[in-house]
Amino acid sequence: MKCALIIPSWVPDEIFSSRTASSQINYWQPVGTLSVAAVLRRAGHDVRFINGAFLTHEQVLDEVRRFQPRLIGLYATTFGWDKAKKTAADLRSMCRRDCFICAGGPYPIAVQGQCLSDAGTDIDAIITGEGEYTLLEIVERLEAGSGLQGVQGTVYRDSGRIVANPPRPLITDLDALPFPARELLGDADRYIPPPGTYRRRPVAVMITSRGCNRHCIYCFQLDKTRKSGIRYRSVENVLEEIELLIRQGYREIKFLDDTFAADYGRAMRIAEEMKRRRLPVVWFASACVNQVDRPLLKAFREAGCWAVLFGAESGVQRNLDMIRKGITLEQVRSAVHTAQDVGLKVSTPFLFGIPGETFEDGLKTIEFAVRLNPDMANFHAITPFPGTFLYDNLEQYGTISENLSDFTYQGAAFIPRSMSRDDIQRLRQIAFRRFYLRPSFMLRKLLDLHSLNDIKVALKSAKSIFWLALKLDLFSRHRRHLPISR
Template sequence: MAKVALIEPRAEFNGYALFRLPLLGLLYMGTILKQRGHEVVIFVESIHPALDDRTGRLDPEVESADVVGLSGMTCTVQRAYALARRIRERNPRARIVMGGPHVSFVPFEAQRVADVVVTGECDRRIVEIVENPDSLQGVIAGDSFVDLDSLPAPDLGLIKGLRNIRWVPIATSRGCPYDCRFCSVTKMFGRRYRLRSPEGILAEIEQRLGEGHRRFFFYDDNFGIDRQRTQQWLEEVVRRGWRFRWSAQARVEIARDEELLRLMARSGCYYLFIGMESVNPDALRDYRKRQTLEDIRSCVRRLHRAGIRVHGMFVLGSDSDDEGTALRTVRFCDEEKIDTAQFAILTPFPGTDLYRDMEAQGRILTRNWSLYDGTHVVFEPLRLKAIELQRQFLWAWKRFYRAANLKAFLISRYLLGRWQALNRKFLSALQAWPARSLDEV
């Protein structure tokens, strides 16, 4: 049996990465491999590093692994490449496997440092990679279709250094039938919206409750699209008398069904993360959101009537945004009494229509992928200077949380200060651009 180390690299420059909620992909793979008798450890680097940057030493369980798997989102992929190179130096016999959204769209990059690059899903493909090492090399296609009910409940004990977890991630679906211009989900999974059965969802919740967990984040790309199925398992949660709190990410359409909202509240939902994206109608059309400003207002008010708090998620930097967009966004949040908000900078991730269009227009400022985390300007805006958009982003965070409760105020100021400390060189380069290159940050 093989010794396998799976690594979720940390983001280099994202000072807003405070909350340690592990992604599910490596957990599914690790659990499947463990069930087949392999020795597995998972490194979520925001919890426990695979590489000590101060000493340059790899964790002993990485240095002795037969197979090392690295998952790469765009903002973490350069860290993943650096880890792969270090692993090659210290553990040359290890088979290095890379996957994830970024390398699925830019596999030739990962080929330089990995033995196997998997495009697409890898939940079950990983078994063949580990158990038949001579049969697969280079860039390979992942699983063509994964039945979500066939996946085991993730074994959280595989995560090194995890002593307690405040929110347990659970997936009830995968994919999204929509096609927002800045999103890579449909490019990665297609527009197939796959569902777990109510029985499978309830079984995992029951297991987690038995382990003592009482807070769950439903890690769906878009929660509650299938109303009938959602209603079915939520009603069973209420009928069984289970007591826990949960939250999820959803579109504004979920609030059109007030009966469902009341059921969600009764089952323990107390917070929804809503993709509002913009208060600029032209930006909503440009993003292909298929929603209006009135839809957003109605969503917030209905959620509040149901007793569910609202976390509004906004994206700044569309081609129709100007110097007043951040101010109008924060005013909207105040007027509608949005409980908490997060502001992101429009980011052209490889694989998206947005990236294709901006690349064709020559507007990409850098391919320093570590900056592609939603907190850095990496493209040339149409109606603003890049440094002005960056300042709008920072101002929106500071302004929205000026009158928040003390805890939220202190957390936001801490995160803002940490981001600025990590990004002094970036801000200086952006201020001087194009005289200075962002690739050197």
């Protein structure tokens, strides 16, 4: 069967400001969609991946018109739901009459039947969990000419009624899944990650585990009880995919696991095996500060890891406790400094707008970030996407925007009772200026330049950073900001 998997057309301006370097680039490979594509292809289906990151809305429609699929799967985030609805409506009016249109992704998974009500008859079904085996079963039902009754993990329309089937159990044997169908990407070098998050191109994305055993109030998990824990791929299966990526010409890997080091022994074995095989690839991973130590971080460095991301989130312990991070400020300091000591670069995201956080708390977080002195830092507004604990309990903590386009890295969709929207935006601007315009930071970055590629990446980063830091009209609204120099 002909199947089209579509990411609706979007432009990076919808996430990043048009003046940042990020508007000139694209994003990480959509490895989740490629995993669904791989399962369908293994079953013998003709799959076309249409990525709206590189196409206008009309070009997406033209691709579908030429392909004439029997099934269309749309990927939708929260901020991208309106685009997905428009794409579905336009496809419905132009596709073959028996074309089946379904939607999956973070937003449909979170709100499920509400998406069908919202989209009317333009969308036939919603995928409510992991999509690989659910979409395969839908295709098999369509081929057999039968309906979706009993297909786990779907909400569908039946004679005007919205019917919710039981959820599909989470995939436990991740090794049984084929590797993502990256061959559908076209030119992999088009996928340029954000500045400062890579060293070599092309960059592949890998996921070696699914799920998280932590309880942060702003993170969405399919298993809200966390009873299923983290599901891991075997070390050998992970290494097999890494070696395939090297043969395909990839020079760097971004591990997108929520917590790559959650299983200490497994993370150590992956690093040791990468070193033993002398794999010619560098990599970047995320870890929790209370899951790493010097031996593990040293093993990462010796295996080709050049950077780690630690979710620091706040410089105020009370706020870390509020978001149920399960870490201490001292653990953050220890992990960051140990990683830097063994030769790794460190990235630390921070959040503003945590429930109960005050503007003064935000200033303390900025000072903490400066004293912590990671190699990279980002400063976001906390965003409780649908399906998270914070979203489900908004009445206790604050208000949220009804405009889905606010649910981006730039927006402040959630406003706690202890702070205003202007407070959050001012803190973000002050933080970027305070952190990145320090002479000591700029000197360190200059000393890190060892090659032409380093210079190219640094220039892209500088374009983004300096625009954020020098947006003085925002600073002028608030005179309590901190001095630049240190």
